[in-house]
Amino acid sequence: MLVAAQAREVRKDDRIERLEKLVAAFKQAAFGRKSEKADPEQFDLALEDLETAVAAVHAEDEADSASGKPHSKPRAANRGSLPAHLPRIEEIIEPESLICTCGGGLHCIGEDVSERLDVVPAQFRVIVTRRPKYACRACTDGVSQAAAPARLIHAGLPTEATIAHVLVSKYADHLPLYRQAQIMSRQGIDLDRSTLADWVGRAAFELRPVFDALIADLKRSTKLFMDETRAPVLDPGSRKTKTGYFWALARDDRPWGGGAPPGVAFTYAPGRGGQHAERILQGFTGILQVDGYAGYNRLIAPDRVGPDIRLAYCWAHARRKLVEITRTGSAPIAEEGVKRIGELYRIEAELRGLTSEARLVGRQERSAPLVANMRTRLTQHRARVAGKSPLGEALAYIAKYWDGLCLFLTDGRIEIDNNSAERSIRPIALNRKNALVAGHDAGAENWATIASLIETCKLNSIDPLAYLTATLTAIVTGHAEPD
Template sequence: MLTTADLPDDIAALKAMLIASEERNIRKDERITRLEKLVAAFKQAAFGRKSEKRDPDQFDLALEDLETAIAAIHAEEETDSPGDKRASKRRAANRGALPKHLPRVEEVLEPDSLTCSCGGCLHPIGEDVSERLDVIPAQFRVIVTRRPKYACRSCTDGIVQAPAPARLIQSGLPTEATIAHVLVSKYADHLPLYRQAQIMSRQGIDLDRSTLSDWVGRAAFELRPVFDALIVDLKRSTKLFMDETRAPVLDPGSGKTRTGYFWALARDDRPWNGGAPPGVAFTYAPGRGGHHAEQILQDFSGVLQVDGYAGYNRLIAPDRVGPDIRLAYCWAHARRKLVEITRTGSAPIAEEGVKRIGDLYRLEAELRGLEPEARLAGRRERASPLIADMETWLTHHRARVAAKSPLGEALKYIARYWEGLCLFVSDGRIEIDNNTVERTIRPIALNRKNALFAGHEAGAENWAAIASLIETCKLNTVDPQAYLAATLTAIVNGHKQGRIDELLPWNYPAKV
């Protein structure tokens, strides 16, 4: 930092220094402006209304680097001009908030002396208080359990000792909380087991990845009844979402991977104030055929909201034997096909279609959170005319657009699923799109990027079961770590199978 003593006495030299400083400031402003525009462009591409990106998380790394560069420039600016408060005013950063439940460690900084220059004693008249977020790195500890043995001096009737506590891993090292930590790290934080072993080794804990795998497998076995109860509970509903995503699985015989699928069955009645808690259950299947969906949905009857995948058509086949299922389709998928056309050049028909669908979404935003009856009334009054007008528009342009053109295919898609796309107008519980279940699938996709593939079909099934419980915890704002630790402890302590519903995530911590 420059002081007055560092400034030159020569006026010409001083002018040159000021000009150079001003040029540096201009370059900094230009760099900041350029970086901020890039950040805005990335955010618009990832999250803007016109975005149809399936996975906005792919932008995170680029955004982190750009925002880091901006922060570095600001730090440089503040170092050069510590007294200039204009720089801090230009920034509108979200610095976060410190929640009240975090423990506070108080430190009081007293002056070197409490004696006034006049010789009197200083007394407090107030204080400045600041809070900063601190962290203690994850610390492992050892629980030492002692069980004293007692014997009678007057007889030889035997020895008295407290029974050994139940453990998930008999004669093993981990507590149930440790196993829960491994599960959450793997399935929620996307840390493969070998990386977790590396992290533990930095604290001197030498564990093989295979040991961690054993813990995960045993936990998955014990949690399976809870997962089964979750699926049963979801299928009691009369309105669900369904979607599927790839699950590459290693084929031991060939050394290659083959593509299985995770089928997600989700419930979220919050947009219409339904009483059932939200939840999602993933089921692994070796393929994407519609018969897998049919098998998963055994005993379910009601409205199933899906995308346009043809495999779901067997659920509404005329000759199908089983509970009645109605398919509601997804306007987001219909819109996506039109948006893709607008990106290739001038496309007034596609642009008009996007605008018409946007009008439906604006109405839905106003109705979200209302009771089903109110939503239904609003849709009948305001959405029905829009739908009727769009049907006329669709018929008109389909007759004039080449059927094999991209626009023709997009309009054909909307026409093919028209009845299911319009089903939401007649039922206040139905959403306009399938985005609810797509959001629950995103963590599976992130985990897939880190793990690349499951090692076996059984591993994929375990993955699906544990991920189901973790994602259902998230939907119900339940801490997955605390839930899994408490649930595993309850299971090893003999929780009755007849009361397994008490262990579902939305019942934590009331019943666990």
């Protein structure tokens, strides 16, 4: 019987070890080094299920321990910490009696304190506004009554806080409106999805001037990032979808201690042509950091009439092409390139947070010689490799954008890659997976407006719900007509 129990413990330990190795593998794929990542979103559900399975096995183990069975090994768990700003509800648990067995009174000599995270489920409530009417008994001068408070939705049900909650749930938490309607219905609030859509559309209209101010502020900068991502949109005439694009224009000066706050503005366009980037950037002069998409070449065409724009390119994209080659087999030249680019990234990690001047000095002293040597090796390898081979095409890509790749060596404000824009645009891609398509071009434009404000809040560590509530309330107070 003892042997059987020991065998069960061994099997349990093996099961825990296998599950934990799977969890570690999934985390590596989702959150590991860029060159080792896969698409993190495809692992989310599987990772949750695996972690749930690990927790269930540990719970079984702890239950066995409580019942007197031998405990296999202690569980190492990160139980987190509870922030100080959360309200505390204290409960004091006293012994059943404060009388000692000898008959004397017990005195407090200390206490054990523990904290647990509790939740009060979201609760809808009704704001009842009463406006008494007053009249004079001595004359007939009329009735006196306070003016009705302004509302974002004329004669509508929601407060501005409710509308902000719907916006954040849809564009930050990726809950489509029909799911929000289902959640509300569980509390007896029967609202049609089209009603919520009306709230969102009216809010987007009122928030448009705020978005316009955001993108105007970004274009006053002299260093920005830009990226684009697909936005499938329904095409009612053909009963199919067409492919539009969200263009992200982002600013993030935090790596070099710049004074301008970070921000991102998304603009919907019906295509990916360079003319859309040119239209969005109208009025901008300075350095634009982008990937190697050819559409951006329009911005630096010799015959272009307009503000001067210089393109800084992305080393992460150059490295990615080499990494893809190393995954298909032995590729010494590609592996050498990945290693050399990795050395540049290690230097950048050490320089991050310094002033732009200090970063420039560090790059000139440490990175510039590495890049110069890399250029020599690149020329040698291109002469030996077939131009149409995957490696030849990767080397040709690097050579084509070489000047823009090296621009970070001349200005401490420039980053080594375009990852700031890619991170900013990632929530758009996640929301696209949940919503599948935008209903029409106007819907995509509203999506871009609201997502811009929410993602800018997140970049500045501001609660989007609080910001949108305050902004919508200010708009209503200052502009909307009373009921």
